[in-house]
Amino acid sequence: MRAVLIAGPTASGKSALALEMAEAEDGVVVNADSMQVYDTLRILTARPAQADLERAPHYLYGHVPALRSYSAGQWFRDVDDLLARDDVASRLLVFVGGTGLYFRALTDGLSEMPAIPEPIRRHWRDRLREDGAETLHARLRAVDPQTAATLDATDSQRIVRALEVFDASGQSIRKLQKDRGRALVRPEDARRIVLMPERDLLRQRIHERFVSMVDDGAIEEVERLLALGLSPDLPAMKAIGVREIGAFLSGDMTIEQAIERASIATRQYAKRQMTWFRNQLDDGWERRA
Missing domain, CATH: 1.10.287.890 (Crystal structure of tRNA isopentenylpyrophosphate transferase (bh2366) domain)
Structure with missing residues (x-):
């Protein structure tokens, strides 16, 4: 498998470089940006325009409904499924985006997280709405103090995620994150580029x-x-x-x-x-x- 990884901050020119490289070598572009996955936000998240899509195949853009939360684990599984396709894996794969965790998962592997039953997910979302992030942070501190110590009391998304995982599995998300699975791309086999504009x-x-x-x-x-x-x-x-x-x-x-x-x-x-x-x-x- 041939791969290029292009990371960088928003508006750094990543997408243009990815398209140029994919087009030059009959490759495909794979999204590694956590906001460009959502279907409703093509313009606001700077997803590739239709003219770009016609120059090279693009994958994992705009495929998630806005009413869903989408995790790094789900992205990892979607990439894994994509790499199982002969028509994709045989071409140059240009991964591009600004989400560092996606690149880390790609080259280092990702911890296996438990599936979160919908009632548990809904329960903690409701608690966040009614009680606020700081109250939930105190709750997390009571059941998983090590994870709570690493999170700001206003970081609502990560606090809720940690509570969901503990509720579903009885285990600390921090402990589960230490157990990494297989990587999808070996870093030594990929060309890796990070754009850092002035x-x-x-x-x-x-x-x-x-x-x-x-x-x-x-x-x-x-x-x-x-x-x-x-x-x-x-x-x-x-x-x-x-x-x-x-x-x-x-x-x-x-x-x-x-x-x-x-x-x-x-x-x-x-x-x-x-x-x-x-x-x-x-x-x-x-x-x-």
Whole structure:
């Protein structure tokens, strides 16, 4: 199996590079971004445009309904299924995205997590909505103090995930995470590239891209998402731009304010991504500006 891994912060040019490499070698592009999996958010998550899809096959984009939560484990299994297809595995595989955990799972393996029964999932989602993250963090501290100590009391998504796992299995998610399974791509067999643009250039790209998103229909996209009446705790509802454009739609912001707030939030997210890549990716990754 031939593979290229392209990581980097949002708006760094990853998708363009991935498409260029896939097209040059009759390869396929595989999504490794946790937000680009959701179906409703094509524009706001910067999923590849139709013209890009026609230049090379793209997989694992927009295949998850916005009403679902999608985990790294589910992505890992979807990639595993994809690699079982002869028409895919025989070609150059270009994995591209900004979700570091996906790349780590790909090359290091992923812990086997228990399936979470829907009643348990619903129970903890309801508790979060009614009691708040800090109350649930205290509950986690009582049953799984080691995991609780690693989580901020406001990190609602990870707190709920840890409680779900403990409820379903009786085991600490931290303990389960230490037991890694098989890797899908051997790092020494893959070309690994991480894009790390200069900060001022990235800042400019982020602002210009969000303006383009608004021009291309991001407002209408958010209207369609909000019309679904989904829980604000779902990952798709937390995509950068949803809250800001939602505030514009409700009359609480001008569109200029929404663009500026979303640009600031995107810059902060990009900074976190770059910190993760800088600290977590080893010297086997080729770094490009």
